[in-house]
Amino acid sequence: MTFTLYNAPPSTCSQRVRFVLNAKKLPFAEVKLDLMAGDQLKPEYLALNPNGVVPTLDHDGNIVIDSSVIIEYLDEIAPEPARFTPADPVARARMRALMRFIDEMPAAAVRVPTFNLAFLPRFAGLSEDEFLAFAESKPLRKEFMLAMGRTGFPEKEMNAALDRLRRTYQRMDAEMEKSGGPWLLGKDITLADIAVMPALVRMADLGLAAMWQDLPRVARWYDAIRAHPAFAPTYYPGSLLTDRFPHLRERVKSPA
Numbered sequence: 001m002t003f004t005l006y007n008a009p010p011s012t013c014s015q016r017v018r019f020v021l022n023a024k025k026l027p028f029a030e031v032k033l034d035l036m037a038g039d040q041l042k043p044e045y046l047a048l049n050p051n052g053v054v055p056t057l058d059h060d061g062n063i064v065i066d067s068s069v070i071i072e073y074l075d076e077i078a079p080e081p082a083r084f085t086p087a088d089p090v091a092r093a094r095m096r097a098l099m100r101f102i103d104e105m106p107a108a109a110v111r112v113p114t115f116n117l118a119f120l121p122r123f124a125g126l127s128e129d130e131f132l133a134f135a136e137s138k139p140l141r142k143e144f145m146l147a148m149g150r151t152g153f154p155e156k157e158m159n160a161a162l163d164r165l166r167r168t169y170q171r172m173d174a175e176m177e178k179s180g181g182p183w184l185l186g187k188d189i190t191l192a193d194i195a196v197m198p199a200l201v202r203m204a205d206l207g208l209a210a211m212w213q214d215l216p217r218v219a220r221w222y223d224a225i226r227a228h229p230a231f232a233p234t235y236y237p238g239s240l241l242t243d244r245f246p247h248l249r250e251r252v253k254s255p256a
């Protein structure tokens, strides 16, 4: 089996897939796209992934897109040495329901603080017309870019996104209380844990880890996933925004 992963080091969706590939010890070639330069919008990439986003997996010539779909696919075709899907259909349904929640809530919400706190300076140099053309070029994220504008999301939007993230940590806490932890669904790590991981890592990277410090189950979960053997190879240098944006390093030293 040969795998080529089209992805970007700091992309949260890509990090899910790298974690699963690493945990399963599946060797893979990486094509690293520069999302700021617009590599994801080039015709040759759009032919693979018409959504114009990363990640995309090429497995022996078969193209699989969307990170949640890719991690489920990998778990089906390579169930050894680590399987992340419960054998029991009821538990499996619970995992999938959580994955839907994660895609709708934290995975979407985390883009707002990410853009406001990390990426915004990149747009400051664009004229209004250049920014509109940039937004227009995005098959999946045009409306998101237009809502953000060159000056960033207004405070109301930012607070709403942070509230959605806070509700995510509370939901994680409630799931672990119910399941007994230490993972969301109980004693075994599942795709749901891997799906939510990058949102928490990103929030810590933005200096906002304090938001779950009053939830000890979530704090322990965060330490446990960072200690997983697949974590370090997934978050290789260049995967964190603080590796790339010096202004963020100051924020993390003295979090808001």
Ligand SMILES: N[C@@H](CCC(=O)N[C@@H](CS)C(=O)NCC(=O)O)C(=O)O
Pocket (backbone or CB within 6 Å): 011, 012, 013, 014, 035, 040, 052, 053, 054, 055, 065, 066, 067, 068, 138, 141
């Ligand atoms: N649902 C998709 C979302 C993918 C996505 O939003 N990828 C982001 C990086 S995490 C991206 O490629 N953004 C490029 C852009 O907005 O132009 C998935 O999970 O694969």
